[in-house]
Amino acid sequence: MKTKIVVLVGIAFCTMLLVSPALASDTGTIEIYGNANEDDTIDMRDLTYVKLIFFGKKPETELADAKYDGKINPLDFIQIKLIIVRKESELTLVDSADRIVTVKKPIEKIVVLDSDAAEAVTVLGKGDEVVGIVDSVERKSFYFPEMSKKPIVGTWKEFDYEAIAALDPDLVISYVSKVSGVDEHLEPMGIAVVALDFYKQNTLSEEVEKLGCILNKRDEVKNYNDWCKEKEEEVKSLVDGLTEEQKPTVFMEGKYKGPGEIGTKGPGSASDDLCAMAGGINIAGDLDTTYPYVTWEWVITENPDVIIKEKYTSPCWCWDNTADPQELIDEITGRDGASAITAVKEDKVFACCCEPLFGMDSVVGLTYRAKSLHPEFDLDPDSVYKEYVERYLNIEYPEGMIPLYPPPGS
Structure with a gap:
């Protein structure tokens, strides 16, 4: 024993x-x-x-x-x-x-x-x-x-x-x-x-x-x-149909301290797992630490197909307006050299509220992440989130709440 x-x-x-x-x-x-x-x-x-x-x-x-x-x-x-x-x-x-x-x-x-x-x-x-x-x-x-x-x-x-x-x-x-x-x-x-x-x-x-x-x-x-298995299988069935070439490279940005010190999510992190399950390739997935800091120059060199700014919005639930998440996106797209990055050129820079990404509601986060990486997927993450909070937390889902911005494919 x-x-x-x-x-x-x-x-x-x-x-x-x-x-x-x-x-x-x-x-x-x-x-x-x-x-x-x-x-x-x-x-x-x-x-x-x-x-x-x-x-x-x-x-x-x-x-x-x-x-x-x-x-x-x-x-x-x-x-x-x-x-x-x-x-x-x-x-x-x-x-x-x-x-x-x-x-x-x-x-x-x-x-x-x-x-x-x-x-x-x-x-x-x-x-x-x-x-x-x-x-x-x-x-x-x-x-x-x-x-x-x-x-x-x-x-x-x-x-x-x-x-x-x-x-x-x-x-x-x-x-x-x-x-x-x-x-x-x-x-x-x-x-x-x-x-x-x-x-x-x-x-x-x-x-x-x-x-x-x-x-x-x-x-x-x-x-x-x-319930979680059902929602996870909906995503998995779509991701399983992808080739490796159809999986976008992704940069997930956490805390930004300046162009020389940008927090991201490496191997072993919940975001790294979520990215893979959602059909993406984390550009920081091969780094040596779970929560590394990288430079903006490194991001430009890696040239991700998608950039996702992960942001905790507590004490607010998620965003109740588009101005706040748009400000986060504008800050990223306005950085020196950003115009050379595929994600910026193709308008695939997102701001994502962290609340549903990890923990008991992580299958909600999985659905949002899959939709942001593959807008063609027939998924409705807002409905999944609404079902979770009303069914399992027994609270009302706020109309007009914005967990992910902009809406994928918009």
């Missing part, structure tokens, strides 16, 4: 019976103890498998010890049965920081330490159980009109642990990058901490699965995953 940090926490957990293949983890294995045959679900096959281990007919697997007590025995049989029927009182999982976490029911009070966790909890219908937030959730009141009013326990980078403890939460959800410090402060207080990111495409499905188990929202997870 791998060596991991063991954290005992008191939260609810139940396992999912089905995982959306389009959003499954790289391994295809849901890391929940009780998943004895180490596939993508816990079902009667796991009960059979763990019995075969007990009787010496199968080798022991890492996740077979459903009770996580160091031995395989009939208690594991009972635990797996309880998981299947959603009646377990505790369960053990591996979170996204590779920590082994034992959890108990019920979950009634949640603290979210980032807006991605807030969105995931909302999508699964448990937003009312959030009792504490950070400032990034407050700024996104457009997504979280009620949750944004909850007590603030810090910023997304620094937390007030006394304020968290005063809320007496059953569960605290943290980014992987922050969980070590969070757990160091809260574990001695007996407060449960689970690391789940909800913004990386290769772990999103399994993280949603685990949260759904924790919150006893298995059916809601299946509904969400199935």
Whole structure:
């Protein structure tokens, strides 16, 4: 068994019976103890498998010890049965920081330490159980009109642990990058901490699965995953028909500090993954770092077919006018040497709001990205976004909102 940090926490957990293949983890294995045959679900096959281990007919697997007590025995049989029927009182999982976490029911009070966790909890219908937030959730009141009013326990980078403890939460959800410090402060207080990111495409499905188990929202997870798969397949079916020559080269610009220092998205970034899935070729995809800075001269030399300015617009949702995104585009097209770039010559410079690009709504971002790279695709990203926010966030989609400008093909 791998060596991991063991954290005992008191939260609810139940396992999912089905995982959306389009959003499954790289391994295809849901890391929940009780998943004895180490596939993508816990079902009667796991009960059979763990019995075969007990009787010496199968080798022991890492996740077979459903009770996580160091031995395989009939208690594991009972635990797996309880998981299947959603009646377990505790369960053990591996979170996204590779920590082994034992959890108990019920979950009634949640603290979210980032807006991605807030969105995931909302999508699964448990937003009312959030009792504490950070400032990034407050700024996104457009997504979280009620949750944004909850007590603030810090910023997304620094937390007030006394304020968290005063809320007496059953569960605290943290980014992987922050969980070590969070757990160091809260574990001695007996407060449960689970690391789940909800913004990386290769772990999103399994993280949603685990949260759904924790919150006893298995059916809601299946509904969400199935919807995402449907929308993703719409894009994939179109991209699969492209030749390599039909895939445009793309420069995705982030923070602009001047012509000698322009932020972009390299290999391993969410934008790089999104670009490839949408049928594009990231000109920074072969650089050495995930979030490199490049020069404008380098961009001119690379001569991209499409330029996309990615911009966070918080505390506004996206743009409610064309002047603001047009100003971003004009700044790019007005730079020295810009007129020599194919994207500028062919009017393929876009401003894109970052809000739907990453996280729980990333399939919306995928649809926008595919439409910007291939305006000929029969896709309606505005409708996909509207469906997401009204169906899963239970809020009204603002008429006239502009997530991407100009409209592709206009």
